[in-house]
Amino acid sequence: MKLALIEDDLILSDTINDILSAENFDIFSFFSFTNAQDSLFENRFDIIILDVNLPDGNGFDLAKSVRSMGIGTPILFLTSDGSAESVTLGFESGGDDYLKKPFEPSELIARLKNLIRRSFFHTSSSLITLNNDYSFDPFKQQILDTSYQTIPLLSKELEAFKLLLTKRGHIVTYEDFFTELWGYGNDPGFDALRAHIKNLRKRLPSLTIETIRSIGYRFA
Template sequence: MSTILIIEDEPAMRLGLKDNLEFEGYQVDWAGDGEEGLVKIQSANYDLVLLDVMLPKLSGFDVCKKVRKQGLQTPIILLTAKGEEIDKVLGLEFGADDYVTKPFSVRELMARIKAILRRSQATGSNHGESISIGKVTVDFNNYTAKEGEEYVKMSHKEFEVLHYLYSHKNELVSRYDLLEDVWGYEEKPTTRTVDNFIVRLRQKIESNPNSPKIIMTVHGAGYKLIY
């Protein structure tokens, strides 16, 4: 049984999420502010965190940054009342794996949760060895990446995109393949989101991100990881 932590200060929203998650068979814990949520993430082993952005004491963005800085790779879905693109981009840059904008449908949220948990469990059980990709050595099992002896910060979603490309190394992967198989839910982000993730991955694995040799662009078609 997967355990999900809800960090949400609105009692009605928190209760609604808790009831729906428990109905789906998840074990649920919750926190009412950012500081309490951060302590719980640090002290327990959750399978996924639903994290509101606008929280008392410590914002969702700050919680996310602190968690990732400490090397914890628990999947995080941000809950935000803001629809501006800048907030979505910031959330992903701080290490979140996904986001939903309030008001959202329960069906959509559950689909995203199931997709992330499914991929996380599959990756964790099937890929334990460290693999050198460009400048970094990646352990897909533990969601860690290192350049030499230094850890490289990568979000859960960045690991998933890189793992998908590696699983199809030397093959053409279209943006729509990535949207379907990595994001994998009905309301998909745009192909621009995929491009942004590729840019960030290149910055971490390529010797010269402006002249990539590992993740190549196939113009008009998609990407290919050369290995």
């Protein structure tokens, strides 16, 4: 179970590492907004522990950035501020749970296991099968691999894929893409659309997205 720990307090980070290593978590530690952001976009994690106050940014903003990329990994916020306002901001930014410092190790473990259990139950019971390698979660708006890990996509890539999925087996015209992704009357040019389709094919190599010359694309 891969866990991303974003906590700038070195002593607390080491303590959490010791606690969770004993629970067989594979922990990847980060100490800043920037380093964590790059890794969260490039790698897949099963769960994220995120400190709200980081030396170069805000944990709430990092959570929003993660969610904007279509990454639905459960997020547990850590903070010394347990006010109703702070808790509300945490959930509004995309967090799934909130733990106030200081905390008991048993409570941290229990909350993490609950998040994992909820995520697995939801994921396994509501998916649209795409092929043997991928499925789509219509509630979380995510594409998942066979290990229920989210395939990170840019927002336009996800919108393009959803349009292909809703018309699976049928041609989606260039005009349909332009209207859905950029709004009626807006035409960013074919190069922009081709770039998004190219990225979809790269990120989802076993899915077949056919080019229908001079017309559009089709998800077979």
